[in-house]
Structure formats: structure tokens, C-alpha cells
Amino acid sequence: MTYGLTKVAPYPNSEAKHPVVERDTGNAGAPAVNLAGARLSFGDRTLWDGLDLDVAPGEFVAVLGPNGSGKTSLLKVLLGQLALTSGTAQIAGADARAGNADVGYIPQQKAVDDGLPLRGRDLVGLGVDGHKWGIGFRNRAKRHKLVDQAIGQVGAYAFADAPLGSLSGGEQQRLRVAQALVGDPKVLLCDEPLLSLDLANQRLVSGLIDRRRRTHNTAVLFVTHEINPVLPIVDRVLYLVDGQFRIGPPSEVMTSAVLSELYQTDVDVLKVRGRLVVIGTGDAVDALGSAGGHHVHEDWA
Ligand SMILES: Nc1ncnc2c1ncn2[C@@H]1O[C@H](COP(=O)(O)OP(=O)(O)OP(=O)(O)O)[C@@H](O)[C@H]1O
Ligand SMILES: [Mg+2]
Numbered sequence: 464m465t466y467g468l469t470k471v472a473p474y475p476n477s478e479a480k481h482p483v484v485e486r487d488t489g490n491a492g493a494p495a496v497n498l499a500g501a502r503l504s505f506g507d508r509t510l511w512d513g514l515d516l517d518v519a520p521g522e523f524v525a526v527l528g529p530n531g532s533g534k535t536s537l538l539k540v541l542l543g544q545l546a547l548t549s550g551t552a553q554i555a556g557a558d559a560r561a562g563n564a565d566v567g568y569i570p571q572q573k574a575v576d577d578g579l580p581l582r583g584r585d586l587v588g589l590g591v592d593g594h595k596w597g598i599g600f601r602n603r604a605k606r607h608k609l610v611d612q613a614i615g616q617v618g619a620y621a622f623a624d625a626p627l628g629s630l631s632g633g634e635q636q637r638l639r640v641a642q643a644l645v646g647d648p649k650v651l652l653c654d655e656p657l658l659s660l661d662l663a664n665q666r667l668v669s670g671l672i673d674r675r676r677r678t679h680n681t682a683v684l685f686v687t688h689e690i691n692p693v694l695p696i697v698d699r700v701l702y703l704v705d706g707q708f709r710i711g712p713p714s715e716v717m718t719s720a721v722l723s724e725l726y727q728t729d730v731d732v733l734k735v736r737g738r739l740v741v742i743g744t745g746d747a748v749d750a751l752g753s754a755g756g757h758h759v760h761e762d763w764a
Contacts, residue, residue, distance in 0.1 A: 494553075494555075495522070495554070496517070496541060496554060497516070497551070497552070498551070500549060500551070501515070501547050502514070502550055503545070503548055510703075511532075511537075511708055519682065521676050521682060522698045523673065523682075523685065523697055524697070525697045525700050525713075526687070526700075527686075527701070527702045527703070528703035529704060532703040533703055537703075538568070543559045543561035554649070565650060567646060567648035567651045568643055568653075568654075569640060569643045570639075572636065579626070579628050581627045582627060583630065584610060585627075586627055587638060587641045589642060590613070590643060590646055591646060610645060614638075616671070617641045617644075618637065618667075619634065619637050622634050633661065633667065636668055637668065639656070640668060644681075650683075651675070651683045655686050656672070657687060657692055657693075662692075694737070695737075697712075697713055700712070702721075702725060705727075708725075719732045
């Protein structure tokens with residue numbers, strides 16, 4: 464695998480801590496996401512156990528870990544698509560349930576069929592129709608306005624009316640962000656939203672999400688194989704490995720000692736020009752290569 468070295472460009476408007484934005488959070492005082500004693504097992508296999516996690520409104524939590532460690536499953540629990548084996552999962556003080564308008568979701572990217580007769584605008588509209596507005600006549604104007612605003616927020620006016628299949632991966636992903644945000648969710652769940660994006664689009668997409676959580680106090684759970692593109696904006700990391708996990712700020716979790724313990728092998732974490740490079744040996748190299756994804760191979764412009 465490759466271990467290139469690159470420099471990191473500062474994010475505009477990115478402070479270490481997110482500012483507090485006043486907003487009606489419904490169930491006042493409740494964390495945006497709460498997992499308590501959460502365990503998820505499939506048959507004999509336990510993905511994680513004893514998981515306690517409160518995510519505050521506006522907080523950005525990166526979820527890292529190797530393939531199969533249960534990152535997507537965690538999002539599915541919060542989406543109400545998977546039931547915990549034990550423990551509880553809540554969104555803004557209410558039990559996780561399917562179709563919750565408080566939750567926006569950017570699923571793992573799938574290639575859009577070239578022949579699909581769907582425009583970006585239609586995709587964003589699905590995020591509105593998914594819950595409260597419906598397609599009633601009286602809501603049409605409101606719906607149109609919401610969709611238009613969301614398209615504007617991700618800078619997608621220029622291509623929102625083109626067939627989705629004709630757009631680049633980055634353009635499609637911008638529209639997926641708009642779709643996830645159009646319902647003004649309190650919690651945004653992102654499953655590898657930077658996958659297959661070039662560096663400029665990685666920055667653009669993570670910048671959009673960062674701006675949103677700062678301006679709207681949206682809590683973000685962000686599954687990623689590559690922490691570097693979001694390192695400047697991450698408040699905490701949840702690192703899952705083979706049933707074990709650690710939660711904390713990057714400076715506490717992304718260390719040689721913690722990752723060596725999680726992976727049960729020697730792992731070195733180096734900080735090089737603001738980026739983290741993780742180096743393991745033997746099988747762990749493969750595990751880290753696909754999972755930690757800390758092999759660095761791109762340059763900030
Ligand atoms: N409904 C299910 N029934 C049985 N096993 C499942 C189910 N859903 C997921 N799994 C298994 O649970 C494990 C974790 O899957 P999950 O998709 O959460 O991993 P992940 O951390 O997102 O991995 P990746 O990095 O590859 O996306 C996998 O081994 C998967 O096969
Ligand atoms: Mg996954």
C-alpha cells in the first residue's frame with residue numbers, strides 16, 4: 464500500500480469546537496443521538512457491545528473501523544432499520560424509528576444507472592416527500608421552495624435539472640447532501656459520503672456538512688475510511704474494531720497506543736504536516752489500508 468505525504472489546507476470557518484447555535488430541539492436538553500448499553504449481534508457474532516454514546520446537537524462524530532466492524536449497521540439502528548440486540552437507541556429523546564423526519568441520511572454511494580430518468584431536483588424532492596410534506600396541492604409551492612433552497616445550499620443550480628446519470632460523482636453527491644438536508648433534520652447520518660470523490664469534491668462535500676451543523680446545530684455521524692479530509696472538523700471519533708471500540712477526540716483515539724490495542728498488533732500513528740498516517744504490519748496493514756484508510760495519496764490544492 465502507499466503512504467504518500469501531503470499537506471492539509473485549513474478549512475474556511477473551521478474552528479476546533481463547533482459554536483453553539485440556539486435552536487428548538489424539541490425535547491429540550493436531550494442529546495441528538497443517544498446510545499445506551501447498545502449491543503448488536505447477528506447470530507453468534509457480536510458487532511459491538513456496551514456502546515454508550517451521546518452526540519450533542521451540532522457535534523461532528525467520525526465513525527471509523529475496518530470492513531465489517533458494524534459502522535453501517537450502527538447507522539441502520541439509528542434509522543430504525545435494525546433493532547438492537549440489547550440497550551437503547553434514541554434520536555432527540557425519542558426511540559429510533561423508521562421514517563423519522565429528524566434524521567437525514569446519505570447512504571453509501573451507489574452508481575446511478577445512466578438510463579434512470581431522474582433529475583437532481585427529483586432526487587432532492589424525495590427527501591421532502593419522505594416525511595411531513597406529502598405531495599398535496601397546497602404543499603407544492605412550499606415543496607418547490609424547499610427543494611430550491613436545498614439545491615442552492617449545495618451550489619447545484621447549474622446541474623439540478625440534468626439527468627442524474629449524466630452527472631459526475633461529485634455533482635451527484637452534492638445532490639445527495641441536499642436530499643438529506645432538505646427536511647432540516649436534527650441528525651445527519653452519512654455513510655462514506657466522500658467515497659470516490661476527488662479531493663476538491665471531498666472538501667466541498669465535507670465543507671457543506673460542516674457548515675450545516677454549525678448554522679443549524681445538526682448533529683453529524685460521519686462514517687469514513689479516511690479521516691484526513693475531515694480531521695479539521697471532527698469533534699470526536701468512534702473507532703470500531705472487531706467488537707472493541709474507543710470514543711474520544713482524534714488526539715486521544717488516533718494514537719499508536721490506542722490503535723495498537725484495538726487492532727491487537729503494533730500500529731504506528733504519525734502526524735505529518737497536519738495529516739495522520741497509520742502504519743501497521745502484516746495482516747493489520749491490509750486491515751488498516753482498507754479500514755483506517757490512512758494511506759494518503761492526494762494533495763490539497
Ligand atoms: N441483517 C444482517 N444479518 C446478518 N449479518 C449482517 C446483517 N447486516 C450486516 N451483517 C453483518 O454485520 C457485519 C457488519 O456489517 P456493516 O455493514 O455494518 O459493516 P461496515 O463496518 O459498515 O463495513 P464496510 O466498511 O465494509 O462498509 C458484516 O459482517 C455484515 O455481513
Ligand atoms: Mg458500511
